Amino acid sequence: MTARVGQALNIKGIRDGLLVKASSGSYADLLRQLTAELAQKQAFFQGSRVALQLDGRLLDADQLAELQALFTRHELELWAVLAEAEATRAAARRLGLATRLSGSHTDLDGNALAGAAPGVAPATPAQETPVAPGGLLLKETLRSGQSVYHEGHIVVIGDVNPGAEIIAGGDVIVWGRLRGLVHAGALGDESAVICALDLNPTQLRIAGHIAIPPDERRRQPFPEQASVRGGQIVADLWQTKH
Amino acid sequence: MSAKVVTVTSGKGGVGKTTITANLASALAMLGKKVVAIDADIGLRNLDVVMGLENRIVYDLVDIVEGRCRLRQAMIKDKRQPELYLIPAAQTRDKMALSPSDMILVCDQLRQEMDYILIDSPAGIERGFRNAIAPADRVLIVTNPEVSAVRDADRIIGLIEAEEKGPGQLIVNRLKPRMVARGDMLSIEDILDILAVELIGVIPEDESILISTNQGLPIAMNSVNGSSASQAFRNVAQRLEGQAIPFLDLTPKEGFLNRLGNWLGGR
Numbered sequence: 327m328t329a330r331v332g333q334a335l336n337i338k339g340i341r342d343g344l345l346v347k348a349s350s351g352s353y354a355d356l357l358r359q360l361t362a363e364l365a366q367k368q369a370f371f372q373g374s375r376v377a378l379q380l381d382g383r384l385l386d387a388d389q390l391a392e393l394q395a396l397f398t399r400h401e402l403e404l405w406a407v408l409a410e411a412e413a414t415r416a417a418a419r420r421l422g423l424a425t426r427l428s429g430s431h432t433d434l435d436g437n438a439l440a441g442a443a444p445g446v447a448p449a450t451p452a453q454e455t456p457v458a459p460g461g462l463l464l465k466e467t468l469r470s471g472q473s474v475y476h477e478g479h480i481v482v483i484g485d486v487n488p489g490a491e492i493i494a495g496g497d498v499i500v501w502g503r504l505r506g507l508v509h510a511g512a513l514g515d516e517s518a519v520i521c522a523l524d525l526n527p528t529q530l531r532i533a534g535h536i537a538i539p540p541d542e543r544r545r546q547p548f549p550e551q552a553s554v555r556g557g558q559i560v561a562d563l564w565q566t567k568h
Numbered sequence: 569m570s571a572k573v574v575t576v577t578s579g580k581g582g583v584g585k586t587t588i589t590a591n592l593a594s595a596l597a598m599l600g601k602k603v604v605a606i607d608a609d610i611g612l613r614n615l616d617v618v619m620g621l622e623n624r625i626v627y628d629l630v631d632i633v634e635g636r637c638r639l640r641q642a643m644i645k646d647k648r649q650p651e652l653y654l655i656p657a658a659q660t661r662d663k664m665a666l667s668p669s670d671m672i673l674v675c676d677q678l679r680q681e682m683d684y685i686l687i688d689s690p691a692g693i694e695r696g697f698r699n700a701i702a703p704a705d706r707v708l709i710v711t712n713p714e715v716s717a718v719r720d721a722d723r724i725i726g727l728i729e730a731e732e733k734g735p736g737q738l739i740v741n742r743l744k745p746r747m748v749a750r751g752d753m754l755s756i757e758d759i760l761d762i763l764a765v766e767l768i769g770v771i772p773e774d775e776s777i778l779i780s781t782n783q784g785l786p787i788a789m790n791s792v793n794g795s796s797a798s799q800a801f802r803n804v805a806q807r808l809e810g811q812a813i814p815f816l817d818l819t820p821k822e823g824f825l826n827r828l829g830n831w832l833g834g835r
Contacts, residue, residue, distance in 0.1 A: 350732075353730070470723040488719055489719050489722065505762070
């Protein structure tokens with residue numbers, strides 16, 4: 327049972343529901359084709375659980391929420407998003423969606439699996455596992471309007487531009503220029519720190535504290551670490567301890 | 569022959585997308601290319617005015633898409649360049665009159681007979697913007713040397729990357745070299761530092777652009793008056809063609825009046 331719709335969309339049945347594969351094409355095309363397909367085959371699909379396979383495509387939380395609402399309108403339940411991009415996976419987790427097809431021992435093509443498939447970790451049922459507060463590694467520059475949320479630590483290899491925001495339950499490390507907004511320890515951890523090669527943010531928040539950096543211009547960038555000391559956020563020059 | 573589709577966009581309004589589209593289209597046509605400029609700003613059309621073709625409009629882009637005319641009927645031939653055409657936007661409709669796939673369809677029909685299809689995108693990041701970038705092979709991002717325009721350009725670059733349309737190339741418009749020299753305006757280096765994309769053009773602020781825009785005569789076609797903006801537009805066209813053209817030297821010159829000003833100011 328495979329429905330091929332144009333090139334952007336591919337819907338097929340897998341063991342526990344439907345797998346909607348949408349790995350290329352624009353988001354607008356995806357949305358339109360999906361709307362058409364669901365309207366046409368509503369009776370056939372009705373009540374299924376849906377896993378959405380995006381591969382390398384980037385979708386933000388708003389777009390995922392829009393798709394989720396579209397599925398809900400057609401009496402389908404979106405439960406998992408399979409994406410390679412960490413930012414997309416983080417957005418999916420934020421919506422309470424699983425990011426892997428676990429529990430059932432099937433691979434992405436619906437075939438039964440003997441062992442673990444690469445890219446799919448069948449070890450723990452994803453829905454029961456709250457996000458392990460480990461690290462989220464982003465190897466990309468976050469541009470204005472992009473937002474990343476993760477309950478653990480976040481490491482960015484790239485810049486965080488003005489207008490971008492990072493919200494982490496743990497620490498935030500930016501291997502690049504930090505010029506946007508960062509909230510570390512967002513779940514209340516006052517011991518969280520924010521490090522950057524060039525700490526020049528719009529605003530920093532750690533737990534319940536907010537700091538706006540002083541207006542100094544044109545300085546030589548140097549790595550700094552911000553933390554809460556004496557009830558306020560302070561930034562210290564990064565130095566190796568001898 | 570298969571045309572390149574180049575979309576000119578910016579996020580922020582008023583940075584000069586339409587002026588740049590009109591001038592690039594003209595400059596490419598002057599290089600002997602077959603060019604069609606499409607105004608995707610449905611409901612707020614301007615490109616026809618800047619190109620001086622407003623009074624020749626009979627059919628528009630929405631008429632093509634909704635089947636009220638053939639593609640050819642909506643293509644307005646330029647007054648001066650024989651191989652330059654304009655497809656105007658509809659003025660009485662809105663952005664929802666078009667979809668991204670409509671734009672792809674129209675461009676695919678034009679690709680056979682053209683060298684370049686330039687699309688003038690509306691401001692914003694909504695439907696109109698999505699329509700404009702859907703068929704694009706290349707995206708040119710226009711910004712001004714000011715913080716708000718650069719911020720919006722950054723957002724646009726992120727959206728273009730998400731649509732897998734490449735990082736795009738940057739045109740900095742309305743640069744005032746003297747203000748940059750004084751440290752009162754963002755320099756090209758400051759802008760590239762944030763946006764980290766390839767620069768394809770720097771257009772200096774020039775009063776003659778405003779004059780030519782009001783006259784409906786793109787300044788790029790006027791190569792005799794020695795305007796540096798006119799030269800800058802023609803340089804961008806040549807860079808689009810793949811030629812390595814050095815950027816204009818825009819360091820302020822010490823003219824007589826300027827020296828006089830400095831001398832008076834220094835006392």
